[in-house]
Amino acid sequence: MxxxxxxxxxxxxxxxxxxxxxxxxxxxxxxxxxxxxxxxxxxxxxxxxxxxxxxxxxxxxxxxxxxxxxxxxxxxxxxxxxxxxxxxxxxxxxxxxxxxxxxxxxxxxxxxxxxxxxxxxxxxxxxxxxxxxxxxxxxxxxxxxxxxxxxxxxDELPPGRKPVKTSLIPPQKREDMYVYLSKQAAEQGQQSYIVCPLIEESENIDCPSVSALFSELKKALPKTRICMLHGQMKDAEKERVMRAFRAGEIDMLVTTTVIEVGVHVENACFMVIEGAERFGLSQLHQLRGRVGRSAMQAYCFLLTSEGNGEANARIQALTKTSDGFEIARQDLLLRGPGDFIGVRQHGDAGLMMLGGVLDVQTLELAGRAAREIVSTPNEENARLLELANERYDAMSDIAMN
Incomplete structure (x- = not known):
């Protein structure tokens, strides 16, 4: 098997x-x-x-x-x-x-x-x-x-690693936060990622962009070494910027989610995510994981649009835990499990979910019953298997993780 x-x-x-x-x-x-x-x-x-x-x-x-x-x-x-x-x-x-x-x-x-x-x-x-x-x-x-x-x-980090401390920053504290990051860079040499949902400003979407924030920070913090990174840049230019960041030649990197995976910089201690309501909990958790790669304490600061109470309530889940399965459980409650079997990633599975998530004991009981049906051949179980197969075929042509 x-x-x-x-x-x-x-x-x-x-x-x-x-x-x-x-x-x-x-x-x-x-x-x-x-x-x-x-x-x-x-x-x-x-x-x-x-x-x-x-x-x-x-x-x-x-x-x-x-x-x-x-x-x-x-x-x-x-x-x-x-x-x-x-x-x-x-x-x-x-x-x-x-x-x-x-x-x-x-x-x-x-x-x-x-x-x-x-x-x-x-x-x-x-x-x-x-x-x-x-x-x-x-x-x-x-x-x-x-x-x-x-x-x-x-279920544990390597010796010496500390969990990333995560906070939701109110809009009135945003400017102070960036001044603090600049001070940490100057005094401690600690680097920051600053992630935005967009590369350029959009007339239709009101959320932070890499280009606008880069210009804003360069003007507000002239002594801080700031660069930007996004997917539309040429590969050679992206590699040059990342090489400089890894070498400690950049204090703040204003970027898109291009740094979500595959970037390992031990001296990066701060992850700032602007427009955090634009990202799913899973993606926010991945971005947070880009910092805290050494024995130094790392921090993740989340910023959302003013008056976005619903998004703030959702994102609070990230400030309370760093456990991946708990975050996934919250994501499940918010976005649904997707098709039970099939290709749709999110949404209603067409199954009764008591309280959002089926009780674990009920799931374990159902699992034992299913295994018994499969392993015990008789007329009744054969009919149950036939019904299950009919539903499986109707829902999708594949079953994958």
Whole structure:
């Protein structure tokens, strides 16, 4: 029976180390392994690690590769000389053929759609599947509750790490907050990420943008080293900015969610999220995980639009816990579990949910009953299985985590 497992743990808890061990086990058994990443920055980071373990048997495939380089990597994947492969959505392309795929690891699984993860699974013959996330999205949580996934939990941070302290900052304290960050940079050398929902100002959407906030802060804090980063910049320019930030040459980085995954800067102690109501709890939790990567105390400051009481109430959940499953439970209450089986990520599952989330004891009882029905062949159970299969077929053509 192939593995279908969720590895849950906060950012920086050691999930990648577990994933690498799974890939090593696949390699030791003569199987290929693949590590699917949502961004090229993260894929390249994984590749450097894989290359240190597997040497020339490691391979990287991304969408920005030149054709000749891409063709060479695809050939190595097809003939099995590339034993361990990492890459982005480019790996999902139909012309990428594996010689003998035995293990699929999906990093930051909430960044991939259901069909995308299914497409990766279909590239092998029942490969082991390991999905990793610091915060399961609602649909993932729903399927966990129904027993479709096995769960492994890393429930503590490495020695010396401190939980990130999270606060909701009122609008009247916004200016003081930025002055404080500037002071911390000058006196302690501590760096800050400042995340905005938009790159440019919009006439239709009233929320902070990278370009406007960058100009505002440059004017208000002339002695602070401030740069901006967003997805529309050229790759070389993005890499230059990130290299400077990692080297401590930038105090404040005004950015979009391009830094949500794959960025590791130990000296970054502050995460400011403007227009926090524009993000889901899962994404906010991921962004918060970009700081607190060292023994220094880290902070996450959340800012919302004035008068947005409903959003503030929702975001308060993030200030009360750093537990990924609890945040996912809150997200489930707010956004629904998505289809019980299918491709829709959010919304009503068409199932009765008492108090928003089914009681755990009821779920455990239902799970035991389902296993008994499957394992005990008789006429009554056969009919129940038939009804379940009819509903399954009507709802979707796949069942994935």
């Amino acid at each position: 192939p593995m279908n497992r969720l590895l849950q743990g906060d950012v920086g808890s050691g999930k990648t180390a577990v994933a690498l061990y799974a890939l090593c086990v696949a390699s030791a058994n003569g199987k290929q392994g693949v590590l699917l990443a949502p961004t090229e920055i993260l894929a390249e980071q994984h590749y450097e690690t894989l290359r240190s373990i597997f040497g020339s048997s490691a391979a990287l495939l991304t969408g920005s590769m030149k054709k000749a380089e891409r063709d060479d990597v695809m050939r190595r994947i097809a003939d099995g000389t590339a034993l361990c492969v990492t890459g982005t959505h480019a790996l999902l392309s139909g012309d990428v053929k594996f010689y003998d795929l035995g293990c699929v690891v999906t990093d930051e699984q909430h960044r991939f759609g259901v069909r995308q993860r299914a497409a990766m699974q279909e590239k092998g013959v029942r490969p082991d599947m390991l999905v990793m996330s610091a915060t399961p999205i609602p649909r993932t949580l729903a399927l966990i509750l129904y027993g479709d996934l096995d769960i492994s939990v890393i």
